[in-house]
Amino acid sequence: MQKKPVTTSLIVLALAGAAIGTAVAQQNTGYVIDTRGAVVKSGFGECWRTGYWTPAMAIAECDPGLVKSAPAAAAAPAVETMVVHGDGLFDFDKATIKPEGKARLDEAVARLKDKKLDKIVITGHTDRLGSAKYNEKLSQKRADAVKDYLVAKGVDKAKISAVGKGSTMPRTKADECKGKKTxxxxxxxxxxxRVEIEATFSK
Structure with missing residues (x-):
């Protein structure tokens, strides 16, 4: 008995698989898709649409004129952070801005006025010396002092918030500056x- 060529059955199976894949693709995309997942095109490079096709199914590859351009992503706001050394603003353990500190803040105000300001967050920080409760109050007083100064210079008060973090966010490492107050x-x-001034601007 003569055996049938194996290649015949393989071709039939391949064609059956392609037909199943195409039927699914027709319902999902509106275009004829081959077994590789690519859109089937004519000799002129035109995509083959199916009976399920609607303008809502249009893809850029086949019908670029029907595809709506995605809205441009909103530009991310620009954020600028200015860190002012605490000893440059205040005397040790004080919350009154020194003359040299005011000069630094005047520079910040000049930079703020040149841009479209969204908001400012002023954060006061202290070192670890003293109790946590005392340091929190001191850092808040310093942040409020900077806020009041900026407002006095014409910065919109409604756009400024001030918070004191005390000694909870040190810049020195745990193994540095060991010992008591000397x-x-x-x-x-x-x-x-230090006092950190974080300003957010619209582009």
């Missing part, structure tokens, strides 16, 4: 005593 330790902890 001139050396106070100087070492200087990076922790």
């Amino acid at each position: 001139k050396k330790v106070v100087a070492c902890l200087a990076p922790d005593r």
Whole structure:
């Protein structure tokens, strides 16, 4: 008995698979899709639509004129952060802005007025010396002092918020500046005593 060529059955199976795949693709995309998932095109490069096709199914590859352009993504707001050294703004353990501190803040105000301001967040920080409760109050007083200064210089009060973080966010590492309150330790902890001014602008 003569055996049938194996290639015949393989071709039939392949065609059956293609037909099933095409039927599913027709319902889902509106275009004829081959077994590789590519859109079937004519010799002129035109896509083959199915009876299920509607303008809502149009894809850029086949019907670019019917595809609506996606709305442009909103531009991300620009954020600028200015860190002012605490000792440059205030005397140690004080919340009254020093003359040199006011000069630094005047520079910040000049930069703010040149842009479309959305909001400003002022955050006060202290070093670890003193109790947590005391440091929180001191950092809040310093943040409020900076806020009041900016408002006095014409910055919209409604766009400014001020918060004190105390000593909860130090810049020095845990193994640095060890020991009790001495001139050396106070100087070492200087990076922790700061006010951060984060301004967000619209582009």
